Amino acid sequence: MSSAPDRLLRRLEWRLGRRLDGRLQGNYRTVWHGAGIDFTDLRLYTAEDDVRHIDWNVTARLDEPYVRQYTEDRELTAWLVIDRSASMRFGQGAGKESTATELAVSIARLVARGGNRVGAILYDNAGHQVIPPRGGRDQVLRITRELLRPSPQGKPGKTTDLEAMLQLAAATTSRRRSLIFVMSDFIGDPGWDRPLARLTHRHEVVVIRVVDPAEVELPDLGVILVEDAETGEQLLVDTSDPLLRSRLADQAGARETELAAGMRRAGVSAQRVTTDQDLLAALIDLVQRSGRGRR
Numbered sequence: 001m002s003s004a005p006d007r008l009l010r011r012l013e014w015r016l017g018r019r020l021d022g023r024l025q026g027n028y029r030t031v032w033h034g035a036g037i038d039f040t041d042l043r044l045y046t047a048e049d050d051v052r053h054i055d056w057n058v059t060a061r062l063d064e065p066y067v068r069q070y071t072e073d074r075e076l077t078a079w080l081v082i083d084r085s086a087s088m089r090f091g092q093g094a095g096k097e098s099t100a101t102e103l104a105v106s107i108a109r110l111v112a113r114g115g116n117r118v119g120a121i122l123y124d125n126a127g128h129q130v131i132p133p134r135g136g137r138d139q140v141l142r143i144t145r146e147l148l149r150p151s152p153q154g155k156p157g158k159t160t161d162l163e164a165m166l167q168l169a170a171a172t173t174s175r176r177r178s179l180i181f182v183m184s185d186f187i188g189d190p191g192w193d194r195p196l197a198r199l200t201h202r203h204e205v206v207v208i209r210v211v212d213p214a215e216v217e218l219p220d221l222g223v224i225l226v227e228d229a230e231t232g233e234q235l236l237v238d239t240s241d242p243l244l245r246s247r248l249a250d251q252a253g254a255r256e257t258e259l260a261a262g263m264r265r266a267g268v269s270a271q272r273v274t275t276d277q278d279l280l281a282a283l284i285d286l287v288q289r290s291g292r293g294r295r
Contacts, residue, residue: 005144009137012106041069052201076116077133077176080104080143081169083184084124084151085160091212091275099275100183100210101147106283107181108140118143121172123165124151130172160188166195173203183208185215186259186270196266206286207263207270216252 042058045065053067082104088097108118112135119133120143131143162184173180180203186192199205263270273282 003145004148005141008102008148009105009109009141009144012102012109042066043069076111076114077178078107078111078116078118079133079169079173079178079180080108080118080120081165081180081182082120082122082147083160083162083165083188084122085188086124086151087160087185087187088210089151091214096185096210096212096275097151099273099277099279100208101144102279103208103210103273103283104147104181104183105140105144106279108143109137110283111179112136112140120146121165121169122146123168125161128165128168130168133178160184162186162188162192163195166192166199170195170199170202173199178203180205181208182206183210185210186262190262193262193265196262196268200267205268207268208286209259209270209272210275211272212275216256217249 042055043066045054045059045067049067053069055066055068058066082100084097088100089095091099104120108120111118115135117133117135118139120129120131122129122131129146131139131146133139165184166182169180169182180199182196182199182205186209196205196207259270271282271286273279
């Protein structure tokens with residue numbers, strides 16, 4: 001009898017095969033390929049280039065921005081940095097955690113089937129787990145197995161330390177430039193933009209923000225008891241009250257503005273994925289956006 005990780009992986013592999021094959025593959029074995037370290041040439045900077053590749057000495061000498069070109073590696077190391085805090089268990093269906101799990105397994109399988117290595121950092125305030133990068137289907141199964149384990153239960157009253165999660169990611173991935181997927185709802189303590197910017201300076205970073213629609217627009221369910229998953233605080237609210245709904249909408253808008261500003265300071269553009277979204281459609285969009293950025 002097959003295990004739950006194996007069943008999930010088989011189901012996602014079938015969906016990946018039907019939806020992705022022939023749409024995202026190019027001359028390389030995978031849609032994401034490594035960034036090389038062997039210098040080959042210089043050329044004029046264009047708006048699509050990564051500013052980290054600018055050769056400032058040549059730019060100063062010629063009074064025009066030039067970028068360094070490298071031989072592209074065909075081997076890639078990818079990391080999945082996944083927030084497994086209490087707030088990720090909120091949402092319709094199995095919640096944001098389930099959405100992040102299916103998306104992470106799909107990305108891991110897509111990367112690994114090209115012969116590349118993938119690792120994972122599973123983070124919660126109560127503890128974290130680092131799965132070193134390896135290739136092959138067995139590695140994807142291991143990541144799937146750990147993602148399906150129940151998350152550790154942290155102490156109530158403490159919000160997610162996203163800054164510590166990103167600092168751990170930077171320390172873990174410092175040896176080799178990698179492609180890093182950060183998956184989180186970004187509900188937690190402020191200050192995460194600085195370590196995210198440092199991570200982006202070293203690696204290619206794809207930020208995936210997992211959102212449940214109820215976090216943005218409160219559904220009209222009458223009088224209900226709500227609980228803050230991070231702090232454990234409970235409150236009885238009337239969701240049909242127009243004043244309450246207006247205040248919550250204003251707070252949600254302010255939070256969206258603050259998050260967008262933090263992403264800009266970090267130099268990244270977050271991909272938003274909702275719990276009611278077709279994950280394969282989200283994955284196709286994610287890969288195609290990444291491909292356009294790399295070109």
